[in-house]
Amino acid sequence: MHADLEHLTEILTRARAEIGKVIIGQSPVIDQVLICIFSGQHALIEGVPGVAKTLLVRTLARVLGSDFNRIQFTPDLMPADITGTNVFNMQLNEFSLIQGPIFTTFLLADEINRAPAKTQSALLQAMQEHSVTIDRETYPLSPNFTVFATQNPIDYEGTYPLPEAQKDRFMLKIQMPFPNREEEIILARRCLGQESPERILEAGEVQPVMQGEDLVKLRQFLEQIHLKEELIHYLVDIVRKTRAHESVLVGAGPRAVQAWLWGSRVAAALDQRDFVTPDDIKSLATPILGHRLILRPEFEIEGLTVPEVLDSILQEVAVPK
Numbered sequence: 015m016h017a018d019l020e021h022l023t024e025i026l027t028r029a030r031a032e033i034g035k036v037i038i039g040q041s042p043v044i045d046q047v048l049i050c051i052f053s054g055q056h057a058l059i060e061g062v063p064g065v066a067k068t069l070l071v072r073t074l075a076r077v078l079g080s081d082f083n084r085i086q087f088t089p090d091l092m093p094a095d096i097t098g099t100n101v102f103n104m105q106l107n108e109f110s111l112i113q114g115p116i117f118t119t120f121l122l123a124d125e126i127n128r129a130p131a132k133t134q135s136a137l138l139q140a141m142q143e144h145s146v147t148i149d150r151e152t153y154p155l156s157p158n159f160t161v162f163a164t165q166n167p168i169d170y171e172g173t174y175p176l177p178e179a180q181k182d183r184f185m186l187k188i189q190m191p192f193p194n195r196e197e198e199i200i201l202a203r204r205c206l207g208q209e210s211p212e213r214i215l216e217a218g219e220v221q222p223v224m225q226g227e228d229l230v231k232l233r234q235f236l237e238q239i240h241l242k243e244e245l246i247h248y249l250v251d252i253v254r255k256t257r258a259h260e261s262v263l264v265g266a267g268p269r270a271v272q273a274w275l276w277g278s279r280v281a282a283a284l285d286q287r288d289f290v291t292p293d294d295i296k297s298l299a300t301p302i303l304g305h306r307l308i309l310r311p312e313f314e315i316e317g318l319t320v321p322e323v324l325d326s327i328l329q330e331v332a333v334p335k
């Protein structure tokens with residue numbers, strides 16, 4: 015393996031270990047979040063209250079040497095509450111910009127579906143363009159600007175669901191499950207022993223494994239990871255099948271292919287390999303495609319779910335040797 019790539023895989027291994035000091039279990043989630051960041055993309059995170067969504071993003075920011083902000087979306091949140099406003103400064107006799115919370119590296123957009131479309135779109139536009147415009151002036155955002163938007167899966171009342179077209183802008187939809195019994199017992203013990211995960215993070219026991227500005231360079235090393243032509247065909251064929259499936263109204267668009275290619279390379283690096291395997295690709299099928307498919311209502315009424323459709327598509331496409 016090339017030295018650069020080896021350096022990257024070392025960083026990823028250490029990042030996992032440092033995050034694991036705070037977050038108990040949730041290893042598929044931790045990997046998916048790293049996959050997103052190292053692909054330079056954004057993620058939707060879905061999970062009930064209290065599964066450590068906020069804590070995970072805070073921990074990531076510390077470990078990757080980056081800064082962090084959180085915005086709680088509410089029905090009265092205005093676009094300027096996200097981006098910032100120009101305020102008149104009496105002493106200087108001029109307007110000066112008060113930067114909004116979007117001026118950060120890792121942004122946790124909590125309960126994004128609680129704010130109306132206009133506010134959501136201020137964020138979505140910034141995600142796309144990596145800049146914001148305030149009073150006709152355009153300001154660049156951090157080169158590693160990454161949004162983690164949470165949605166609470168049960169609380170639909172009084173919410174504004176993300177338009178389907180906007181979901182496509184998120185590389186992955188990450189499902190954060192409840193901890194299992196063993197993990198929950200470990201968590202309970204730590205909290206009793208004054209070693210709550212928050213305290214571990216705040217006490218400075220978690221070490222950064224890199225500086226924020228290293229990320230751009232580290233990402234380039236991913237290009238050294240081999241992706242066989244057959245695997246590209248495999249992945250493209252799966253995406254194309256989602257558009258042709260009888261139960262699917264809207265299938266995945268071309269962004270899914272791009273995201274999947276990048277993601278499978280990071281998955282290989284996380285496993286310390288310089289080549290992608292069919293399993294790297296398969297393990298990302300649900301997080302990449304799940305939020306991009308809309309089923310036909312008649313099939314949904316029958317009780318068919320997106321994961322079931324994805325399973326059947328994966329069975330239909332032959333895995334390359």
Ligand SMILES: Nc1ncnc2c1ncn2[C@@H]1O[C@H](COP(=O)(O)OP(=O)(O)OP(=O)(O)O)[C@@H](O)[C@H]1O
Nearest residue numbers: 036037038062063064065066067068069193211212
């Ligand atoms: N897997 C876990 N590892 C470590 N701590 C955990 C884990 N699951 C839950 N916790 C603990 O649960 C509490 C809730 O965490 P956090 O506030 O990050 O949840 P959340 O998912 O952001 O919730 P909400 O949706 O209400 O914002 C924290 O005290 C955290 O220490």
Ligand SMILES: [Mg+2]
Nearest residue numbers: 067068069124
């Ligand atoms: Mg939270």
